[in-house]
Amino acid sequence: MPAPDVAALLAELERSEPDVAESARLAVEWLAGGEALETISQLDVCEFLWHTLPVKVRGDRHAIARALGELLRLGGMNRYAALCDSAATERILRVYAREGEEAGSAAYHQALEATGVLPPDIPELSWSSIMGPEEMGAHVACAAALELAIVAGDPVDREELTRRWLTAERPELGGDCWLHRVQGERLNRWVLGRGSARRELAQPFEVRLHAPIPAPDGPCLEPLRWLLDLARTGIRLTERLNLATAVVQEGAGRFAWPPPRGRVVRVEADLPPLTALRELAVELRAVRRSGRRLVLTPTGRAMLDDPRRLWEAATSALLAPAQGERDLDVSIREIAMMMLVDGGEVAEAELRDRVAEVVNGEGWRSAGGGRVTPDDLARPMAELRRRLDALHLRRTDGLASPSGAPWLLTAAGRSAALAALRAQALRPRQYAGLG
DSSP, rough: OOOOHHHHHHHHHHHOHHHHHHHHHHHHHHHTTOOOOOGGGHHHHHHHIIIIHHHHSOHHHHHHHHHHHHHHHHTOHHHHHHHSSHHHHHHHHHHHHHOHHHHHHHHHHHHHHHHSSSSBBTTTOOOOOOOHHHHHEEEEEHHHHHHHHHTTTOOOOHHHHHHHHHHHGGGGTTTHEEEEHHHHHHHHHHOOOOSSSHHHHTTTTHHHHOOOOOSSSOOOOHHHHHHHHHHHHHHEEEEEEEEEOOOOOHHHHHHOOOOOGGGOOSSSOOOOHHHHHHHHHHHHSSEEETEEEEEEEEEHHHHHHHHHHHHHHHHTTSSSTTTTHHHHHHHHHHHHHHTTTOOOBBOHHHHHHHHHHHHHTTTTTTSSSSSSGGGGHHHHHHHHHHHHHHTTOOTTTOOOGGGGGOOBBBHHEEEEHHHHHHHHSSSOOOOOOOO
8 A cells, every 4th residue: 555645635634624734734744754654653653742742843732633633544544643632642732731841741751651662771772862873763663663563463572572673683784783783873972072182092992892891711800799699698787787897807808908098997987998899789789778787689699690790780880970970070980991991000190190181171170160180080080999999900919008009900900991981882872860
Protein backbone atom coordinates (compact mmCIF):
# COMPACT_ATOMS: atom_id res chain seq x y z
CA MET A 1 0.00 0.00 0.00
CA PRO A 2 1.53 3.36 -1.00
CA ALA A 3 2.33 5.85 1.76
CA PRO A 4 -0.28 8.55 2.28
CA ASP A 5 0.64 11.83 0.57
CA VAL A 6 0.55 14.70 3.06
CA ALA A 7 -0.44 17.34 0.48
CA ALA A 8 -3.29 15.19 -0.84
CA LEU A 9 -4.53 14.48 2.68
CA LEU A 10 -4.47 18.17 3.59
CA ALA A 11 -6.36 19.02 0.39
CA GLU A 12 -9.00 16.43 1.22
CA LEU A 13 -9.26 17.74 4.77
CA GLU A 14 -9.61 21.29 3.42
CA ARG A 15 -12.62 20.17 1.39
CA SER A 16 -14.29 18.09 4.11
CA GLU A 17 -13.37 19.95 7.30
CA PRO A 18 -11.89 23.35 6.46
CA ASP A 19 -12.02 24.46 10.09
CA VAL A 20 -9.37 21.96 11.14
CA ALA A 21 -7.16 21.91 8.02
CA GLU A 22 -4.81 24.70 9.12
CA SER A 23 -4.30 23.14 12.56
CA ALA A 24 -3.58 19.81 10.90
CA ARG A 25 -1.07 21.45 8.55
CA LEU A 26 0.75 23.04 11.50
CA ALA A 27 0.82 19.76 13.41
CA VAL A 28 2.09 17.60 10.56
CA GLU A 29 4.85 20.09 9.76
CA TRP A 30 6.11 19.77 13.33
CA LEU A 31 5.63 16.00 13.38
CA ALA A 32 7.06 14.96 10.01
CA GLY A 33 9.24 17.94 9.14
CA GLY A 34 8.48 17.61 5.43
CA GLU A 35 9.19 13.86 5.36
CA ALA A 36 6.67 11.25 4.26
CA LEU A 37 4.23 10.03 6.88
CA GLU A 38 5.56 6.51 6.48
CA THR A 39 8.73 7.63 8.26
CA ILE A 40 7.01 8.46 11.55
CA SER A 41 6.74 6.06 14.47
CA GLN A 42 4.64 5.80 17.59
CA LEU A 43 7.51 7.37 19.53
CA ASP A 44 7.46 10.37 17.16
CA VAL A 45 3.72 10.84 17.60
CA CYS A 46 3.91 10.57 21.40
CA GLU A 47 6.83 12.97 21.65
CA PHE A 48 5.00 15.51 19.49
CA LEU A 49 1.70 15.26 21.37
CA TRP A 50 3.14 15.10 24.88
CA HIS A 51 6.19 17.34 24.62
CA THR A 52 6.61 19.39 21.44
CA LEU A 53 2.98 20.47 21.19
CA PRO A 54 2.55 21.79 24.76
CA VAL A 55 6.07 23.27 25.01
CA LYS A 56 6.81 24.68 21.55
CA VAL A 57 3.59 25.09 19.57
CA ARG A 58 1.25 28.03 20.07
CA GLY A 59 -2.50 27.91 19.78
CA ASP A 60 -5.29 25.65 21.03
CA ARG A 61 -3.24 22.51 21.72
CA HIS A 62 -6.27 20.25 22.19
CA ALA A 63 -7.67 21.38 18.84
CA ILE A 64 -4.31 20.89 17.12
CA ALA A 65 -4.04 17.36 18.52
CA ARG A 66 -7.55 16.49 17.31
CA ALA A 67 -6.82 17.98 13.88
CA LEU A 68 -3.71 15.84 13.55
CA GLY A 69 -5.83 12.83 14.48
CA GLU A 70 -8.26 13.61 11.65
CA LEU A 71 -5.38 13.85 9.17
CA LEU A 72 -3.82 10.58 10.30
CA ARG A 73 -7.19 8.84 10.19
CA LEU A 74 -7.69 10.00 6.61
CA GLY A 75 -4.33 8.44 5.81
CA GLY A 76 -5.33 5.10 7.32
CA MET A 77 -3.00 5.51 10.32
CA ASN A 78 -5.74 4.76 12.83
CA ARG A 79 -3.47 3.56 15.63
CA TYR A 80 -1.57 6.85 15.64
CA ALA A 81 -4.78 8.85 15.18
CA ALA A 82 -6.17 7.24 18.34
CA LEU A 83 -3.28 8.70 20.33
CA CYS A 84 -4.24 12.21 19.26
CA ASP A 85 -7.62 12.19 20.99
CA SER A 86 -6.77 9.69 23.70
CA ALA A 87 -7.44 10.27 27.38
CA ALA A 88 -3.68 10.26 28.00
CA THR A 89 -3.14 13.16 25.58
CA GLU A 90 -6.02 15.14 27.04
CA ARG A 91 -4.69 14.61 30.56
CA ILE A 92 -1.08 15.52 29.76
CA LEU A 93 -2.06 18.70 27.94
CA ARG A 94 -4.18 19.71 30.94
CA VAL A 95 -1.28 19.09 33.31
CA TYR A 96 0.99 21.34 31.25
CA ALA A 97 -1.67 24.08 31.15
CA ARG A 98 -2.59 23.94 34.83
CA GLU A 99 0.59 22.86 36.62
CA GLY A 100 3.40 24.03 34.37
CA GLU A 101 6.15 22.52 32.27
CA GLU A 102 7.88 20.54 35.02
CA ALA A 103 4.71 18.68 36.02
CA GLY A 104 3.73 18.24 32.37
CA SER A 105 7.13 16.81 31.53
CA ALA A 106 6.84 14.31 34.40
CA ALA A 107 3.42 13.22 33.11
CA TYR A 108 4.84 12.92 29.58
CA HIS A 109 7.74 10.71 30.65
CA GLN A 110 5.45 8.48 32.72
CA ALA A 111 3.04 8.02 29.83
CA LEU A 112 5.85 7.44 27.34
CA GLU A 113 7.37 4.72 29.52
CA ALA A 114 3.94 3.05 29.75
CA THR A 115 3.72 2.71 25.95
CA GLY A 116 6.56 0.17 25.96
CA VAL A 117 8.20 1.65 22.84
CA LEU A 118 10.83 3.67 24.70
CA PRO A 119 14.18 1.81 24.53
CA PRO A 120 15.35 1.16 28.10
CA ASP A 121 18.86 1.60 29.44
CA ILE A 122 20.82 -1.64 29.36
CA PRO A 123 24.13 -2.50 31.04
CA GLU A 124 25.96 -1.94 27.75
CA LEU A 125 24.42 1.51 27.11
CA SER A 126 22.61 4.20 29.07
CA TRP A 127 20.86 6.60 26.70
CA SER A 128 21.81 10.28 26.64
CA SER A 129 19.29 13.07 26.94
CA ILE A 130 21.48 14.99 24.44
CA MET A 131 22.00 12.61 21.51
CA GLY A 132 24.35 12.86 18.56
CA PRO A 133 23.23 11.67 15.11
CA GLU A 134 24.44 8.08 15.59
CA GLU A 135 22.80 7.70 18.99
CA MET A 136 19.59 9.26 17.71
CA GLY A 137 19.58 6.81 14.81
CA ALA A 138 20.10 3.89 17.20
CA HIS A 139 17.35 5.14 19.53
CA VAL A 140 14.84 5.58 16.70
CA ALA A 141 15.65 2.14 15.26
CA CYS A 142 15.25 0.45 18.65
CA ALA A 143 11.95 2.25 19.29
CA ALA A 144 10.62 1.09 15.92
CA ALA A 145 11.66 -2.50 16.67
CA LEU A 146 9.90 -2.40 20.03
CA GLU A 147 6.77 -0.96 18.43
CA LEU A 148 6.66 -3.70 15.78
CA ALA A 149 7.07 -6.42 18.41
CA ILE A 150 4.26 -4.98 20.53
CA VAL A 151 1.91 -4.60 17.54
CA ALA A 152 2.63 -8.21 16.56
CA GLY A 153 1.27 -9.27 19.93
CA ASP A 154 4.34 -11.20 20.93
CA PRO A 155 5.63 -11.15 24.54
CA VAL A 156 8.26 -8.41 24.63
CA ASP A 157 11.33 -8.35 26.86
CA ARG A 158 12.25 -4.72 26.21
CA GLU A 159 15.75 -4.95 27.65
CA GLU A 160 16.64 -8.11 25.74
CA LEU A 161 15.18 -6.81 22.47
CA THR A 162 17.07 -3.52 22.86
CA ARG A 163 20.32 -5.34 23.59
CA ARG A 164 19.82 -7.61 20.58
CA TRP A 165 18.99 -4.69 18.31
CA LEU A 166 22.01 -2.67 19.45
CA THR A 167 24.56 -5.48 19.24
CA ALA A 168 23.50 -7.28 16.05
CA GLU A 169 25.64 -6.73 12.94
CA ARG A 170 23.65 -4.78 10.35
CA PRO A 171 24.14 -4.69 6.57
CA GLU A 172 22.94 -1.07 6.43
CA LEU A 173 25.83 -0.18 8.79
CA GLY A 174 28.40 -2.02 6.71
CA GLY A 175 28.39 -4.98 9.09
CA ASP A 176 28.84 -2.80 12.15
CA CYS A 177 26.34 -2.63 15.04
CA TRP A 178 24.54 0.33 16.56
CA LEU A 179 26.32 -0.05 19.90
CA HIS A 180 29.74 0.43 18.28
CA ARG A 181 28.42 3.42 16.34
CA VAL A 182 27.16 5.12 19.49
CA GLN A 183 30.34 4.37 21.43
CA GLY A 184 32.50 5.66 18.59
CA GLU A 185 30.48 8.87 18.46
CA ARG A 186 30.78 9.43 22.20
CA LEU A 187 34.51 8.65 22.22
CA ASN A 188 35.14 11.08 19.37
CA ARG A 189 33.16 13.80 21.15
CA TRP A 190 35.18 13.21 24.33
CA VAL A 191 38.51 13.37 22.49
CA LEU A 192 37.61 16.66 20.80
CA GLY A 193 36.76 18.19 24.17
CA ARG A 194 37.55 21.84 24.78
CA GLY A 195 40.84 23.60 24.19
CA SER A 196 43.84 22.62 22.07
CA ALA A 197 45.93 21.35 25.02
CA ARG A 198 43.10 19.06 26.14
CA ARG A 199 42.56 17.75 22.60
CA GLU A 200 46.29 17.10 22.12
CA LEU A 201 46.39 15.18 25.40
CA ALA A 202 43.27 13.14 24.62
CA GLN A 203 43.89 12.41 20.92
CA PRO A 204 45.98 9.22 21.39
CA PHE A 205 43.24 7.72 23.55
CA GLU A 206 40.69 7.53 20.71
CA VAL A 207 42.39 4.36 19.47
CA ARG A 208 43.49 3.09 22.89
CA LEU A 209 39.97 3.25 24.35
CA HIS A 210 38.18 1.79 21.34
CA ALA A 211 37.80 -1.66 22.96
CA PRO A 212 37.05 -2.53 26.62
CA ILE A 213 40.11 -2.57 28.89
CA PRO A 214 40.44 -6.02 30.49
CA ALA A 215 41.58 -6.56 34.05
CA PRO A 216 45.30 -7.36 34.29
CA ASP A 217 46.45 -10.89 34.93
CA GLY A 218 46.91 -11.75 38.59
CA PRO A 219 45.27 -10.31 41.71
CA CYS A 220 43.89 -6.77 41.57
CA LEU A 221 41.32 -4.74 43.50
CA GLU A 222 42.09 -6.96 46.49
CA PRO A 223 41.00 -4.38 49.12
CA LEU A 224 37.53 -4.19 47.57
CA ARG A 225 37.25 -7.97 47.34
CA TRP A 226 38.28 -8.23 50.99
CA LEU A 227 35.68 -5.70 52.16
CA LEU A 228 32.87 -7.27 50.14
CA ASP A 229 33.81 -10.72 51.36
CA LEU A 230 33.64 -9.54 54.98
CA ALA A 231 30.21 -8.07 54.26
CA ARG A 232 28.87 -11.54 53.36
CA THR A 233 28.44 -12.18 57.10
CA GLY A 234 28.06 -8.51 58.06
CA ILE A 235 30.70 -5.98 59.15
CA ARG A 236 30.18 -4.61 62.63
CA LEU A 237 29.95 -0.82 62.99
CA THR A 238 30.62 1.37 66.01
CA GLU A 239 28.01 3.53 67.72
CA ARG A 240 29.06 6.34 65.37
CA LEU A 241 28.60 3.95 62.42
CA ASN A 242 32.29 3.68 61.59
CA LEU A 243 34.01 0.39 60.85
CA ALA A 244 34.86 -1.59 63.97
CA THR A 245 38.43 -1.39 65.29
CA ALA A 246 39.15 -5.04 64.47
CA VAL A 247 38.26 -4.44 60.82
CA VAL A 248 40.36 -1.28 60.69
CA GLN A 249 43.40 -3.01 62.11
CA GLU A 250 42.98 -6.03 59.85
CA GLY A 251 42.86 -3.75 56.81
CA ALA A 252 45.91 -1.79 57.97
CA GLY A 253 47.91 -4.98 58.43
CA ARG A 254 46.73 -6.69 55.27
CA PHE A 255 47.20 -3.80 52.84
CA ALA A 256 49.89 -1.69 54.54
CA TRP A 257 47.96 1.53 54.12
CA PRO A 258 50.17 4.18 55.74
CA PRO A 259 48.27 6.43 58.17
CA PRO A 260 48.69 10.22 57.94
CA ARG A 261 51.94 11.44 59.52
CA GLY A 262 52.68 8.04 61.02
CA ARG A 263 49.61 8.13 63.28
CA VAL A 264 48.91 4.92 65.22
CA VAL A 265 45.89 3.17 63.68
CA ARG A 266 43.06 2.73 66.16
CA VAL A 267 39.87 3.89 64.43
CA GLU A 268 38.65 4.28 60.86
CA ALA A 269 39.52 8.00 60.78
CA ASP A 270 43.19 7.01 61.16
CA LEU A 271 43.10 5.23 57.80
CA PRO A 272 41.69 7.48 55.00
CA PRO A 273 42.09 4.84 52.24
CA LEU A 274 39.81 2.49 54.19
CA THR A 275 37.16 5.20 54.47
CA ALA A 276 37.45 5.79 50.72
CA LEU A 277 37.08 2.04 50.16
CA ARG A 278 33.90 1.87 52.21
CA GLU A 279 32.47 4.93 50.42
CA LEU A 280 33.29 3.34 47.08
CA ALA A 281 31.52 0.10 48.03
CA VAL A 282 28.43 2.10 49.06
CA GLU A 283 28.50 4.17 45.84
CA LEU A 284 28.62 0.95 43.84
CA ARG A 285 25.61 -0.32 45.84
CA ALA A 286 27.67 -3.36 46.71
CA VAL A 287 27.04 -2.93 50.45
CA ARG A 288 24.35 -1.27 52.54
CA ARG A 289 23.88 -0.50 56.19
CA SER A 290 21.50 -2.66 58.19
CA GLY A 291 21.34 -1.36 61.74
CA ARG A 292 24.91 -1.37 63.01
CA ARG A 293 26.21 -3.72 60.36
CA LEU A 294 27.41 -3.29 56.79
CA VAL A 295 25.97 -6.11 54.69
CA LEU A 296 26.50 -7.36 51.14
CA THR A 297 23.81 -6.58 48.58
CA PRO A 298 22.80 -8.78 45.63
CA THR A 299 24.80 -6.37 43.45
CA GLY A 300 27.87 -6.86 45.63
CA ARG A 301 27.44 -10.62 45.55
CA ALA A 302 27.27 -10.53 41.76
CA MET A 303 30.49 -8.50 41.69
CA LEU A 304 32.28 -11.02 43.87
CA ASP A 305 31.09 -13.86 41.66
CA ASP A 306 32.04 -12.09 38.40
CA PRO A 307 35.57 -10.58 38.31
CA ARG A 308 34.83 -8.75 35.05
CA ARG A 309 31.79 -7.05 36.55
CA LEU A 310 33.79 -6.06 39.65
CA TRP A 311 36.56 -4.61 37.48
CA GLU A 312 34.20 -2.59 35.30
CA ALA A 313 32.23 -1.23 38.25
CA ALA A 314 35.26 -0.28 40.36
CA THR A 315 37.21 1.35 37.54
CA SER A 316 34.15 3.29 36.35
CA ALA A 317 33.85 4.76 39.84
CA LEU A 318 37.39 6.18 39.84
CA LEU A 319 36.30 9.26 37.89
CA ALA A 320 32.63 9.39 38.88
CA PRO A 321 31.63 12.66 40.60
CA ALA A 322 31.97 12.62 44.38
CA GLN A 323 29.22 14.23 46.44
CA GLY A 324 29.41 18.00 46.08
CA GLU A 325 31.98 17.92 43.26
CA ARG A 326 31.73 20.32 40.33
CA ASP A 327 32.34 19.45 36.69
CA LEU A 328 35.67 21.25 37.05
CA ASP A 329 36.75 18.84 39.79
CA VAL A 330 35.95 15.82 37.61
CA SER A 331 37.81 17.39 34.68
CA ILE A 332 40.87 17.89 36.89
CA ARG A 333 40.90 14.23 37.93
CA GLU A 334 40.33 13.08 34.36
CA ILE A 335 43.26 15.14 33.02
CA ALA A 336 45.54 13.95 35.81
CA MET A 337 44.65 10.36 34.99
CA MET A 338 45.54 10.87 31.32
CA MET A 339 48.93 12.22 32.37
CA LEU A 340 49.61 9.30 34.72
CA VAL A 341 48.42 6.39 32.64
CA ASP A 342 51.68 5.65 30.84
CA GLY A 343 53.74 5.35 34.00
CA GLY A 344 56.69 7.39 35.10
CA GLU A 345 56.99 9.08 38.44
CA VAL A 346 55.58 12.63 38.61
CA ALA A 347 56.10 14.99 41.54
CA GLU A 348 52.97 16.42 43.13
CA ALA A 349 53.84 20.04 42.29
CA GLU A 350 54.72 19.20 38.68
CA LEU A 351 51.49 17.27 38.15
CA ARG A 352 49.39 20.12 39.54
CA ASP A 353 51.14 22.66 37.29
CA ARG A 354 50.58 20.54 34.19
CA VAL A 355 46.94 19.84 35.01
CA ALA A 356 46.24 23.52 35.78
CA GLU A 357 47.64 24.51 32.37
CA VAL A 358 45.27 22.16 30.53
CA VAL A 359 42.28 23.08 32.70
CA ASN A 360 42.77 26.78 32.01
CA GLY A 361 43.06 26.00 28.30
CA GLU A 362 39.61 24.39 28.50
CA GLY A 363 38.20 27.68 29.73
CA TRP A 364 37.51 26.68 33.33
CA ARG A 365 37.64 29.35 36.03
CA SER A 366 38.10 29.14 39.78
CA ALA A 367 35.28 29.73 42.25
CA GLY A 368 36.39 33.38 42.42
CA GLY A 369 36.19 33.77 38.65
CA GLY A 370 39.94 33.90 38.00
CA ARG A 371 42.37 31.46 36.46
CA VAL A 372 42.60 28.02 38.05
CA THR A 373 45.80 27.80 40.09
CA PRO A 374 47.65 24.67 41.22
CA ASP A 375 46.27 25.32 44.72
CA ASP A 376 42.70 25.04 43.36
CA LEU A 377 43.50 21.46 42.41
CA ALA A 378 44.19 20.30 45.96
CA ARG A 379 40.77 18.85 46.77
CA PRO A 380 40.02 16.95 43.52
CA MET A 381 43.60 15.63 43.40
CA ALA A 382 43.30 14.45 46.99
CA GLU A 383 40.04 12.67 46.07
CA LEU A 384 41.76 10.92 43.16
CA ARG A 385 44.60 9.89 45.47
CA ARG A 386 42.15 8.49 48.04
CA ARG A 387 40.39 6.36 45.43
CA LEU A 388 43.59 5.04 43.88
CA ASP A 389 45.13 4.26 47.26
CA ALA A 390 41.95 2.56 48.47
CA LEU A 391 42.24 0.04 45.63
CA HIS A 392 46.05 -0.26 45.73
CA LEU A 393 46.45 1.31 42.30
CA ARG A 394 49.10 3.89 43.24
CA ARG A 395 52.62 3.26 44.51
CA THR A 396 53.14 4.68 48.00
CA ASP A 397 56.17 2.55 48.97
CA GLY A 398 55.13 2.59 52.59
CA LEU A 399 55.74 6.32 53.00
CA ALA A 400 54.47 7.81 56.23
CA SER A 401 53.00 10.72 54.29
CA PRO A 402 51.59 9.30 51.03
CA SER A 403 49.91 12.62 50.24
CA GLY A 404 53.34 14.10 49.55
CA ALA A 405 54.67 11.11 47.60
CA PRO A 406 55.30 11.37 43.87
CA TRP A 407 52.51 10.05 41.69
CA LEU A 408 53.22 6.63 40.19
CA LEU A 409 50.56 4.11 39.20
CA THR A 410 51.05 0.38 39.62
CA ALA A 411 50.72 -1.90 36.60
CA ALA A 412 47.13 -2.63 37.64
CA GLY A 413 46.66 1.09 38.20
CA ARG A 414 47.61 1.89 34.61
CA SER A 415 45.04 -0.61 33.31
CA ALA A 416 42.46 0.77 35.74
CA ALA A 417 43.20 4.32 34.57
CA LEU A 418 42.52 3.35 30.96
CA ALA A 419 39.30 1.59 31.98
CA ALA A 420 38.23 4.65 33.99
CA LEU A 421 38.94 6.99 31.08
CA ARG A 422 36.96 4.76 28.73
CA ALA A 423 33.99 4.75 31.09
CA GLN A 424 34.24 8.54 31.33
CA ALA A 425 34.43 8.95 27.56
CA LEU A 426 31.41 6.68 26.93
CA ARG A 427 29.17 8.12 29.63
CA PRO A 428 25.82 9.51 28.42
CA ARG A 429 25.46 13.26 27.94
CA GLN A 430 22.71 14.72 30.11
CA TYR A 431 21.10 18.10 30.54
CA ALA A 432 22.04 19.89 33.74
CA GLY A 433 20.23 18.28 36.66
CA LEU A 434 19.68 14.98 34.87
CA GLY A 435 22.89 13.26 35.93
